[in-house]
Amino acid sequence: QVQLSEFGGGLVQPGGSLTLGCTVSGSASSSLALGWFRQAPGKEREFVAAISRNGAQLYDTNSVKGRFTIARDNAKNMMTLQMDNLQPDDTGVYYCATYSNSRYTYTASVAAWGQGTQVTVSS
Numbered sequence: 001q002v003q004l005s006e007f008g009g010g011l012v013q014p015g016g017s018l019t020l021g022c023t024v025s026g027s028a029s030s031s032l033a034l035g036w037f038r039q040a041p042g043k044e045r046e047f048v049a050a051i052s053r054n055g056a057q058l059y060d061t062n063s064v065k066g067r068f069t070i071a072r073d074n075a076k077n078m079m080t081l082q083m084d085n086l087q088p089d090d091t092g093v094y095y096c097a098t099y100s101n102s103r104y105t106y107t108a109s110v111a112a113w114g115q116g117t118q119v120t121v122s123s
Contacts, residue, residue: 002026002112004096009117012086020081022096032098034079040092050104086121093118
């Protein structure tokens with residue numbers, strides 16, 4: 001069974017940067033595609049980015065592409081999300097996830113979730 005644990009959230013001013021991390025434990029963790037989702041207050045959980053076991057990246061084009069960078073280190077069983085030029089609309093709880101299929105943008109494709117880490121962008 002795969003377990004996920006996020007870290008690195010916090011409070012940042014608009015225009016600032018933050019790096020989130022996610023540790024992955026369990027069988028065959030390095031062979032799994034991994035992703036990030038976020039949920040703002042009062043809104044549905046939405047896709048942010050995903051990365052295949054070989055490093056191929058997918059981003060939500062409208063909201064984060066060009067500002068966020070997803071990466072993984074299979075040797076350390078860890079994934080990161082570098083977030084630059086953060087804006088108030090980026091505020092929310094960020095979750096890392098593993099998938100049961102390759103439809104990475106859908107929450108229904110998620111096999112396991114982390115507990116989430118809060119990101120707040122405010123002056």
